[in-house]
Amino acid sequence: MTAVEIFVPGQAQPDNASLPDLDCKDNIDAMVYGFYQRMLEDPEMAAVFFDVAGIDLNAHLPLICQYWHKMLLGDRTYQRHMMEKHRALDDKIPLTGVHHERWLGHFMANLDGRFAGPNTDRAKRLAARVIDNLYRQLSMRR
Ligand code: HEM
Numbered sequence: 001m002t003a004v005e006i007f008v009p010g011q012a013q014p015d016n017a018s019l020p021d022l023d024c025k026d027n028i029d030a031m032v033y034g035f036y037q038r039m040l041e042d043p044e045m046a047a048v049f050f051d052v053a054g055i056d057l058n059a060h061l062p063l064i065c066q067y068w069h070k071m072l073l074g075d076r077t078y079q080r081h082m083m084e085k086h087r088a089l090d091d092k093i094p095l096t097g098v099h100h101e102r103w104l105g106h107f108m109a110n111l112d113g114r115f116a117g118p119n120t121d122r123a124k125r126l127a128a129r130v131i132d133n134l135y136r137q138l139s140m141r142r
Helices: 025-040 043-052 057-073 082-092 097-111 118-140
Strands: none
Touching (some): 025 097, 043 082, 057 118, 097 118
16 A cells, blocks of 8 residues: 555455455366465475375365365365365374465465455455364374
8 A cells, every 4th residue: 555545444445346256166266276376386385285195186176176165155066074184184294383374374375466355355264264273173183
C-alpha cells in the first residue's frame, strides 16, 4: 500500500477485488498445481515427496485436488484417510516443525496475489487448522 492509499476496515483492497476466488473446481485445481510447483521447487520438501514417499505426481495431484474440492465445495469424491497417509509417511521420515512451517508457508504464498475471496480465506483457515492438527497428532506418537 502506498502512503496515499487509505485503508478502510472491512473494504476489500482494489487488487484483491479482481482476483478469482477458490469457488469452483478449475480455480481450486489451478491453486493446487501452483502450490505444488512452488513446494516442489523447495529441495527439502521435494525430498520428502520424491525420495521418501516416491509419489507419482500424475496420481497424487488429482487426489489433492479432490481433497480441496471436498473441503471448499463439499464435493464427496475424496473418501480417503489423509491422516493415515501422513502417519505412514512420518514412520519413514519424522515430519518436523520445519516441514510443517514450510508446507504452510508455500500454501499461503501461493494464494497471495493470485486468489482472494471468502473461499480463499476459508482455505487459509483450513490449511492452518489441518497443519496444526497434523503436527500435534504426529508429535504425540513420539
Ligand atoms: C509437513 C507437512 C506435509 C508434508 C511434508 C506432506 C507430504 C505429503 C506426502 C509426501 C503425501 C503422499 C503420501 C503417500 O501417498 O505416500 C501426502 C499426501 C496428502 N497430503 Fe500431505 N503433507 C503435509 C501436510 C498436509 C496438509 C496440511 C494437508 C491438508 C491441508 C495435506 C493433504 C494431503 C492429502 C489430501 C494427501 C493425499 C492422501 C491420499 O493419497 O489420499 N498434507 N502429503
